[in-house]
Amino acid sequence: MSTGLKIMDNATLESVIEPSDHSYIKALKGFFEEIAGLTVFTLRFFKEAVKPPYEFNELARQSYLIGYKSFPLVAVTGFIMGLVLTIQSRPTLAEFGAESWLPAMVGVSIIREIGPVITALIFTGKVGSGIGAELASMKVTEQIDAMEVSGINPFKYLVVTRIVATTLMLPVLVIVTDVISLYGSYIGVNLKGDVSLHLFFLQVIEKVSFSDIFPALIKTFFFGFVIGLISCYKGYNANKGTEGVGEAANSAVVFGSLAVFIFDMIAVQITSLFI
Amino acid sequence: METTVAEIEHLKKSFGTNHVLNDINLKIEKGENLVVFGKSGSGKSVLIKCLVGLIEPDEGTIILLGKNISDLKDEEINLLRKKIGFLFQSAALYDSMTVRENLEFPLRDLKSKPKEETRVLVVEALKNVGLGDAIDKMPSELSGGMRKRVGLARTLILKPEIILYDEPTTGLDPITSKEISRLILDVQKKYNAASIIITHDVECARITANRMIVIKDGICVAQGTFKELSESKDKWVRSFFE
Numbered sequence: 001m002s003t004g005l006k007i008m009d010n011a012t013l014e015s016v017i018e019p020s021d022h023s024y025i026k027a028l029k030g031f032f033e034e035i036a037g038l039t040v041f042t043l044r045f046f047k048e049a050v051k052p053p054y055e056f057n058e059l060a061r062q063s064y065l066i067g068y069k070s071f072p073l074v075a076v077t078g079f080i081m082g083l084v085l086t087i088q089s090r091p092t093l094a095e096f097g098a099e100s101w102l103p104a105m106v107g108v109s110i111i112r113e114i115g116p117v118i119t120a121l122i123f124t125g126k127v128g129s130g131i132g133a134e135l136a137s138m139k140v141t142e143q144i145d146a147m148e149v150s151g152i153n154p155f156k157y158l159v160v161t162r163i164v165a166t167t168l169m170l171p172v173l174v175i176v177t178d179v180i181s182l183y184g185s186y187i188g189v190n191l192k193g194d195v196s197l198h199l200f201f202l203q204v205i206e207k208v209s210f211s212d213i214f215p216a217l218i219k220t221f222f223f224g225f226v227i228g229l230i231s232c233y234k235g236y237n238a239n240k241g242t243e244g245v246g247e248a249a250n251s252a253v254v255f256g257s258l259a260v261f262i263f264d265m266i267a268v269q270i271t272s273l274f275i
Numbered sequence: 276m277e278t279t280v281a282e283i284e285h286l287k288k289s290f291g292t293n294h295v296l297n298d299i300n301l302k303i304e305k306g307e308n309l310v311v312f313g314k315s316g317s318g319k320s321v322l323i324k325c326l327v328g329l330i331e332p333d334e335g336t337i338i339l340l341g342k343n344i345s346d347l348k349d350e351e352i353n354l355l356r357k358k359i360g361f362l363f364q365s366a367a368l369y370d371s372m373t374v375r376e377n378l379e380f381p382l383r384d385l386k387s388k389p390k391e392e393t394r395v396l397v398v399e400a401l402k403n404v405g406l407g408d409a410i411d412k413m414p415s416e417l418s419g420g421m422r423k424r425v426g427l428a429r430t431l432i433l434k435p436e437i438i439l440y441d442e443p444t445t446g447l448d449p450i451t452s453k454e455i456s457r458l459i460l461d462v463q464k465k466y467n468a469a470s471i472i473i474t475h476d477v478e479c480a481r482i483t484a485n486r487m488i489v490i491k492d493g494i495c496v497a498q499g500t501f502k503e504l505s506e507s508k509d510k511w512v513r514s515f516f517e
Contacts, residue, residue, distance in 0.1 A: 146367035
């Protein structure tokens with residue numbers, strides 16, 4: 001029995017829509033294609049990650065490149081972040097006569113929010129763009145195809161190792177950044193005061209609880225995973241040509257940063273349910 | 276007795292409305308050099324990429340070393356690929372690795388091979404292409420011709436039964452092109468491997484071909500020896516050789 005409903009094909013659909021609307025449909029189609037592509041890519045990651053053989057050597061190499069080589073940048077940024085946050089917060093706290101709260105306030109801000117988010121954003125800029133550009137360039141110069149025809153699984157070798165490395169290394173970098181940032185804050189406090197390092201850290205530790213540290217640390221694993229995933233997805237699926245390399249690096253940073261904020265928002269909502 | 280190592284039947288591949296391959300049929304025998312000739316964009320590279328499973332054909336059957344590749348699982352295809360060498364147009368050397376690491380890379384799954392044996396294989400493969408000195412160089416330090424040679428050495432290291440060459444002389448000067456073409460011939464003699472050589476370089480075809488096919492609009496329009504095709508009655512086919 002006919003229901004009277006007709007499914008329109010693309011041509012019919014386009015003929016009944018104003019030409020100016022085509023770009024919206026194209027963009028919407030592109031968006032859903034991207035979501036579908038990323039979902040398939042994520043599922044493939046989990047499938048390949050658990051299946052032996054495991055690429056431990058390449059994972060160690062990537063962890064070194066991603067973690068150790070990012071250290072100077074995040075360390076400098078962390079130091080400046082702590083110093084500036086302290087200098088900027090002092091006048092406001094001084095107005096309320098609460099200058100002694102400076103170490104605790106800066107400590108909680110850094111550990112709960114600023115440390116993980118800023119480190120993740122810097123990580124996206126340095127590591128995410130690097131992974132996006134590297135994989136895209138390997139794709140353009142047929143290096144990924146060469147790996148595949150050698151009988152080696154390029155997804156496992158290139159993608160799984162990088163995503164696991166970013167997932168494991170970002171939390172480590174965040175911990176290091178937090179500590180250096182607190183040291184920067186200590187210097188900031190001492191620019192107009194005299195507090196010993198011991199007393200400063202004592203004041204921070206007194207006000208920072210497990211519920212500040214644990215959720216902040218857990219979310220950095222998700223940040224690392226999503227940054228690695230998006231960068232690898234963009235690089236691995238880059239279009240042919242040098243333009244594709246630039247585009248992959250750029251989208252890795254843009255979408256990686258956006259994903260960090262979205263995951264942060266979700267993490268804050270989830271955390272607020274329990275605390 | 277001749278042994279068929281690769282057989283393609285009714286192969287079709289389209290990209291959107293662009294029908295690149297329209298019913299390609301061909302066989303290649305062990306130890307034979309088959310040159311595939313055709314204009315740029317005629318689907319020559321797509322043909323060999325379909326052969327190794329880099330591109331999935333829309334229709335048709337591909338039988339490699341007695342196995343229908345569409346019936347194989349990922350692991351089985353990877354094992355089969357170890358018996359097939361592929362020299363890419365750009366050589367596709369891994370930029371972040373030295374020449375030695377590039378050559379060791381295809382051997383990494385063969386855990387039974389001791390380090391010393393791997394080293395000997397790498398040195399031997401490089402000597403075969405006349406580049407014994409380049410072992411510790413990075414790909415960026417090599418010229419176009421040297422990159423092609425290293426690419427060929429990497430292809431040969433697993434002693435493949437079938438070798439696919441994607442425009443091996445493109446971008447090289449006439450002297451280096453001739454050297455690469457002679458190298459292909461040497462490889463055929465030394466390894467007795469079947470080769471499919473994609474090219475539009477007449478000199479390369481003259482040196483290497485035992486048999487040639489010409490592709491036009493996604494179908495095989497002519498086949499024969501170099502001499503037969505260069506004297507073809509078909510003006511379009513003959514125009515390649517003029």
